Amino acid sequence: MVTTTLPPRTFGLAAHRLHRSTADGGLAQWAAASRPALAELQLGIAAVGGCADAIEQHALASHFPHLTRLPYGREGGVMRVVSRIAGGVHPEQELAGAIYLLDPLDPSSLYPEAQALKRQCISHGKPLLLTVAAAVEWMAVEAALQAGVSLRARLPAMVPSIDKQSVALIAHDALKSAMVDFAFRHFDLLSQTQERFATGTTGGRLNEMAWSRGWPRDLPWVQPLRSGPLGGDAQIAELVLDQRCDKVLFFEDVHVARQHEADIQLLERAVCTKSFEAACYHTPAMADAWARAWA
Structure with missing residues (x-):
C-alpha cells in the first residue's frame, strides 16, 4: 500500500533497469530476502518512479510496511533522494539512508546524482547500499541490532557466514587511525574472516596492531597491497571480480581532492559488477554497526 506520509525512518530506493526489469531481478530478490527485516524494522521505503513501477x-x-513514491529519475527523483539525505526542504521528509542498485554499465551510474548521493550519505553518516548483497545484509544488520541478537542466529540465505567472508580494509589518510581503532575493537571478529586485505600504509599499521595483539609475527594479519594511488584499489577490484573478496570496508574522505578518483570508481564498479556477492560499506559508522551485528 502506497502512503503519503513517511514513518520515522525511511530509506530512499532506486535501481537501474538491470535490477528492476524482471520478476527475479535484483530488486525482487532483495525485497524477498529482506521482507522479515523490513517488517521487524517497520522501515519506510521512498521509491523512485521506475522502482515504484517495478514494485x-x-x-x-506487500513486502514493504510503508511505501511512498517519488518522481521518475528523469523528473528529479534521485535528486530528491540526495536532498533528503541531507535533510531535505521539509524536515519530515528526511531520509535515513539510501539503496541504489547500480548497473555499472548503465551510463547514469556516472551522472552527478549518483556521485552526489554517495557524497551526501558519507558526509551525513548515513548508509548507502549499492549492491543487492549489501542491501540484504544491511537490512539484517539493522534488524539484529534492534532485536539485540547476533546476526549469526538469523542469517538471510543470501549472506555468507563470517568465516566464509573475505574483507578488504581501506582508509584515506584522515581516517587511517579510525580504521586501526575499528580493527582493534573488532579484532576477534575480523580474525574469523577467511582472508583480509589492505592497501598501502593502512595495511602496515593493521599488521603492527595485530602483532601487538599476539598475532604470529611471521604471518601478516592482512595481506598488504599497493597504496591506492599506486594501484591498490585496482588490485582489490580484481580480487572482487575473482570472488576472493566480498566485503569492502572503505573509510572514505569525501572532503579532499583525490588524485586517484578513477581508481576509487573502478573499485566501486567492480563491487557493483558482483552485485549479488559483494558489498561496500563506506564509513566507520557502517563498519562498526556491521561488526556489532555479527558479534
Missing part, C-alpha cells in the same frame, strides 16, 4: 508490476508491494 507494482512484480506484485512486491
Whole structure:
C-alpha cells in the first residue's frame, strides 16, 4: 500500500533497469530476502518512479510496511533522494539512508546524482547500499541490532557466514587511525574472516596492531597491497571480480581532492559488477554497526 506520509525512518530506493526489469531481478530478490527485516524494522521505503513501477508490476508491494513514491529519475527523483539525505526542504521528509542498485554499465551510474548521493550519505553518516548483497545484509544488520541478537542466529540465505567472508580494509589518510581503532575493537571478529586485505600504509599499521595483539609475527594479519594511488584499489577490484573478496570496508574522505578518483570508481564498479556477492560499506559508522551485528 502506497502512503503519503513517511514513518520515522525511511530509506530512499532506486535501481537501474538491470535490477528492476524482471520478476527475479535484483530488486525482487532483495525485497524477498529482506521482507522479515523490513517488517521487524517497520522501515519506510521512498521509491523512485521506475522502482515504484517495478514494485507494482512484480506484485512486491506487500513486502514493504510503508511505501511512498517519488518522481521518475528523469523528473528529479534521485535528486530528491540526495536532498533528503541531507535533510531535505521539509524536515519530515528526511531520509535515513539510501539503496541504489547500480548497473555499472548503465551510463547514469556516472551522472552527478549518483556521485552526489554517495557524497551526501558519507558526509551525513548515513548508509548507502549499492549492491543487492549489501542491501540484504544491511537490512539484517539493522534488524539484529534492534532485536539485540547476533546476526549469526538469523542469517538471510543470501549472506555468507563470517568465516566464509573475505574483507578488504581501506582508509584515506584522515581516517587511517579510525580504521586501526575499528580493527582493534573488532579484532576477534575480523580474525574469523577467511582472508583480509589492505592497501598501502593502512595495511602496515593493521599488521603492527595485530602483532601487538599476539598475532604470529611471521604471518601478516592482512595481506598488504599497493597504496591506492599506486594501484591498490585496482588490485582489490580484481580480487572482487575473482570472488576472493566480498566485503569492502572503505573509510572514505569525501572532503579532499583525490588524485586517484578513477581508481576509487573502478573499485566501486567492480563491487557493483558482483552485485549479488559483494558489498561496500563506506564509513566507520557502517563498519562498526556491521561488526556489532555479527558479534
